Amino acid sequence: MADLIPFDERDGSLWFDGKIVPWRDAKVHVMTHALHFASCVFEGERIYSGRIYKLKAHTERLFASAAQLGITIPYTEDEINRACYEAAAVQNIQDGYVRPVVFRGAATLPTVSAQHAGVHVAIGVWPWPSYFDPAQKLKGIRLDISEWRRPAPDTIPSKAKAAGLYMICTLSKHAAEAKGYSDALMFDYRGLVAEATGANIFFVRDGQLHTPTPDCFLDGITRRSVMAIAAARQIPVRERAIQRDELPDFTECFLTGTAAEVTPVSEIGPYRYRPGKICELLMNDYAAEVRRAGTAADV
Ligand SMILES: Cc1ncc(COP(=O)(O)O)c(C=O)c1O
Secondary structure, eight states, X not given: OGGGSOGGGOSSEEEETTEEEEGGGOOOOTTOHHHHHOOEEEOOEEEETTEETTHHHHHXXXXXHHHHTTOOOSSOHHHHHHHHHHHHHHTTOSSEEEEEEEEEOSSSOOSSOOTTSOEEEEEEEEEOXXXXXXXXXXXXXXXXXXXXXXXXXXTSOTTSOBGGGGHHHHHHHHHHHHTTXXXXXXXXXXXXXXXXXXXXXXXXXXXXXXXXXXXXXXXXXXXXXXXXXXHHTTOOEXXXXXXXXXXXXXXXXXEEETTTEEEEEEEETTEEOOOOHHHHHHHHHHHHXXXXXXXXXXX
């Protein structure tokens, strides 16, 4: 089965430092600074019917994340946008996932200081058809409650999509999977509801959406799309601090993210939700929006 082929031993090609190279040869040295010190930022994008959804927004965020880590990307945003399409074309992928990654290299001694380590950029694209069986999705996924908290903005560049921030996501996800859950809800350093390990979270109560203010975690591009869709549907959206003790009062809950799209949630630890009309409406509207090729939605 294709899924069993290790990811570094696959055929195909990817974009690496301005060239198309064989996928299996796109390697870095073990002394790479990013590997030792997490000097790495990345993006996750989806390509639908040959169009990368919100590509410009993703590329802008990639550059903003890099800037927060003091990394200067040696290309323009337009060059990266073109490279994303080149990486998709060389893989002949119309529906899939696009992963640009920017990292400090191995040109100097791997110590904390990395002024001259070099900066590399790679973009790999792989097939990942979006999972869209509404009936199946509406059953909802089960979330654990993570023991790890999203850190305060003055302890780490918490709004960057940076590799170092995912250490606690992987720990939380592994703990959840060990208990049979799909993912985990993380609270923040103040104990407020934050997000899942790779997606933002929304709740429904009395026909209104409630979602945490992204003041110490990633302000997802899907999150913003869903808020715009809700507004177009005249569904009020309240972006605010959400306390843990409010969790039993919500009726529906869902995650949003490039990979997750709109994914209903049926459980968070001891709390139960019933994916309903609002989840279904937003799931369907989002699925229609990302496939509306040739409109402003894809740039
Ligand atoms: C930690 C985290 N939060 C939220 C999101 C959702 O962001 P987006 O909708 O831009 O994919 C992601 C996915 O990239 C993520 O990794």
